[in-house]
Amino acid sequence: MLSNKDKAVLERLLQKDELALREFYLEHKNALMEYLLRQLEYQDAEEVFQDSFIAFIEALRSFKGQASLKTFLYSIAKRKAIDKIRKKRVKKILFSHLPSHIVDSLAIVFLKDDLDKKHIAHKIEMILSKLPNDYALVLRLKYKEGYKVAEISEKVKLPFKATESLLFRARKAFIEKYSSYERQGLFTFEGTLR
Numbered sequence: 001m002l003s004n005k006d007k008a009v010l011e012r013l014l015q016k017d018e019l020a021l022r023e024f025y026l027e028h029k030n031a032l033m034e035y036l037l038r039q040l041e042y043q044d045a046e047e048v049f050q051d052s053f054i055a056f057i058e059a060l061r062s063f064k065g066q067a068s069l070k071t072f073l074y075s076i077a078k079r080k081a082i083d084k085i086r087k088k089r090v091k092k093i094l095f096s097h098l099p100s101h102i103v104d105s106l107a108i109v110f111l112k113d114d115l116d117k118k119h120i121a122h123k124i125e126m127i128l129s130k131l132p133n134d135y136a137l138v139l140r141l142k143y144k145e146g147y148k149v150a151e152i153s154e155k156v157k158l159p160f161k162a163t164e165s166l167l168f169r170a171r172k173a174f175i176e177k178y179s180s181y182e183r184q185g186l187f188t189f190e191g192t193l194r
Contacts, residue, residue, distance in 0.1 A: 002065040009069060013060055025053065028070060032077055039081050048084050052077035087182065127178050135170035142167060 002010065012020035032052070036045035056073045063072060128136040134156070141147045141155060153163035 006069045036081055044084050048080045052080050127174055130177060131173055135173055138167050139170050
């Protein structure tokens with residue numbers, strides 16, 4: 001149940017009272033940032049902090065008053081922090097140098113359910129389809145089919161060192177494109193590009 005103070009603040013926020021928003025922001029910014037810094041590195045915490053306030057403002061119209069405004073803000077921040085942690089973990093494990101069976105088992109630990117796994121797999125395929133063919137080919141051979149660099153070298157008819165270099169550049173291009181799409185919010189929930 002909302003306190004009288006929260007009811008008054010909510011009403012002012014819904015009327016787009018900038019002073020009320022500034023007061024609410026100043027009242028909660030330090031504690032919320034400290035909360036996020038216990039879970040995230042500074043840069044990530046700052047990003048989640050900003051995203052949380054924006055999401056809070058956007059969600060106010062549908063807020064039903066089941067909790068205090070502070071609790072509502074923190075629940076949004078908590079979900080966003082969890083999403084950030086999950087995305088970072090997934091990126092770390094996707095292109096590590098670990099054997100594929102270990103990567104698969106780690107993915108199962110970090111991804112909540114089959115829907116998450118399918119979502120990530122679809123995103124990966126979309127990014128691969130946007131890369132030059134030689135990059136996509138060596139990444140598929142290495143990470144999907146489990147070939148060693150020497151075997152990939154034979155398949156693509158390149159010297160071993162050239163194949164290693166190609167694989168390095170392909171990983172780098174994949175990570176840059178994936179990160180860019182994530183930052184720009186170009187993935188929809190289904191994993192397709194907007």
